[in-house]
Amino acid sequence: MAIAFAVGCPDIELLGITTVAGNVGLDKTTANALRVRDFLGARDVPVTPGSAVPLLRPAITAEHVHGADGLGGARLPPAASQPNSGHATDFMIDTVMAAPGEIALVAIGPLTNIALALRREPALATSVQDFVIMGGSTTRGNVTPAAEFNIAADPEAAAVVFAAGWRVTMVGLDVTLQATADTAVRTRLGVLGRLAEELLLPSLGRYVDSGLELTSDLPDPAVHDVVAVAHVAHPGLLGCSVARVEVEIAGRWTAGMTVTDFSTPPADCNALVATSIDVAGFWDSVLAAYAPLATV
Numbered sequence: 001m002a003i004a005f006a007v008g009c010p011d012i013e014l015l016g017i018t019t020v021a022g023n024v025g026l027d028k029t030t031a032n033a034l035r036v037r038d039f040l041g042a043r044d045v046p047v048t049p050g051s052a053v054p055l056l057r058p059a060i061t062a063e064h065v066h067g068a069d070g071l072g073g074a075r076l077p078p079a080a081s082q083p084n085s086g087h088a089t090d091f092m093i094d095t096v097m098a099a100p101g102e103i104a105l106v107a108i109g110p111l112t113n114i115a116l117a118l119r120r121e122p123a124l125a126t127s128v129q130d131f132v133i134m135g136g137s138t139t140r141g142n143v144t145p146a147a148e149f150n151i152a153a154d155p156e157a158a159a160v161v162f163a164a165g166w167r168v169t170m171v172g173l174d175v176t177l178q179a180t181a182d183t184a185v186r187t188r189l190g191v192l193g194r195l196a197e198e199l200l201l202p203s204l205g206r207y208v209d210s211g212l213e214l215t216s217d218l219p220d221p222a223v224h225d226v227v228a229v230a231h232v233a234h235p236g237l238l239g240c241s242v243a244r245v246e247v248e249i250a251g252r253w254t255a256g257m258t259v260t261d262f263s264t265p266p267a268d269c270n271a272l273v274a275t276s277i278d279v280a281g282f283w284d285s286v287l288a289a290y291a292p293l294a295t296v
Contacts, residue, residue, distance in 0.1 A: 001200060002108050002134075002225035003033070007042045009289040011233040015095055015103065016046045018088035022109040022153060023062040024070035026052040029109070032070050034079030039199060040293055043081060050088025050113035054154035062149060073202035089117040093124060100127040104232050107133040107161075108225035110150050115157035118164045125166035133161075134228035136172035136245065136258035138273060147256030148173050151247060155256040159247040162258075168271045170245060170258065171231055175238060175277040176224040183220075185283055192294040200290070226286060227277065234285050239276035242269040 006014045017037065019030040030049045037045055053059055066072055084091065092113065096103050105128045107114055117124055125131075135150035135158070143149040151158045162168055181189070181204050189196045189204075204221050231238050244264035248257040260273060 001203070001223050002229045003036050004040055004195070004199070004293060005226050005229050005233075005286060005289045007037075007040045007045070008291070008293045009229075009233050009285075010292075012229070014042070014045050016048060016091055018048050018050050018091060018113055019083075020050045020088065020109045020113050021052050021054075021059055021061075022150065023066045024068075025059070025061065026050070028070045030083050031079060034081065034083060035071075035076040036199070038080050039076050040195075046084045046091070048084040048086060048088045048091040051116065054110065054112055055115060055156045055160075057154065057156070060143070060149075060153050062143075071203060073205045074199050075202070076199065088113045089120060092117045093121045096124055096127050097121065101129055103128055104130040104132065106229055106232060107131075107135070108150075108228055110153035111135070111157040111161045112154045115154075115160035118160060122164070125164040128166065130169065130232065131166055132169040132171060132228050132231055134171050134176065134225045136170045136260075136273075138172065138174050138243075138258070138260040138275070140173075141257065142173060144253070144256065146248070146251075146254040148258070151258055152256030155247055155249045158256070158258075159249050162245050162247055162270055165270075167269075168245065169231065169240065169274070170260075170271050171228040171238065171274045172258065173224075175274045176227045177222050178277050178279055179224070179227050179282055180220040180222050185220075188283070188287055189290070192290055195290060195293050223286075227274075227282065230282060230285055230289075231274070233289075234281075237278050237282050237285065238274040240272045240274050242266050243271050243273045244269050245271040245273065 141147035143152045244261045248254045
């Protein structure tokens, strides 16, 4: 859904997609990115695979949420092309450094690739136009009581990223859990033809923690990643506050927690943390981005 927004939104020029092990393994996330890209008619957008494992910890996955293949109920054709050669870190460094100050980097998975890229080229942190992540929380997590999945999947990488000297825009559970695809939203999506019938609605229908199909007695799914990408195109959708964010890596029960301090003096803050969302405006912008893709 996030890739579809980036492809369809006229305010975004999608320069590339990189993949990382996360909800499913790297082979599946890469195949899924290719399948979605091809389905959307965006075969000129390169897909470059990255890290298959976290920096230090065993991998965690989320097939119980997204299905064994990571696409939930969507059944897209196999990709018609191959991923780029090389590694995601090289692609990010080369692309950003070729146009310093012009490119927004949006991370909607674990931060392993970003951390490796920063270690190889620290100037990446001062060369992006903006850096936005879907991840973290100022309150409670969703994979553990303390940690959100994308941070918990590689806390060491997240710690590197938040300490890199740039301002991280953290679009976390505080706002993404409000962006739910309720019955009214799914009805609006339903008019989008093949896009809705083959990708959006089937994916949403399986996207619940229970692994069961969506019914009236189960919670409406939140479309976490789309919120982060929408923020790049429409910053006014989110209310944000500056803060200091540190990632817990040593705690037995709190590994991956994004410890957020809004009282830190602005000069010492390393993050812009999303705290509110215009839900109606968000869905209006999402539907507007999807509309041109309905006839692809």
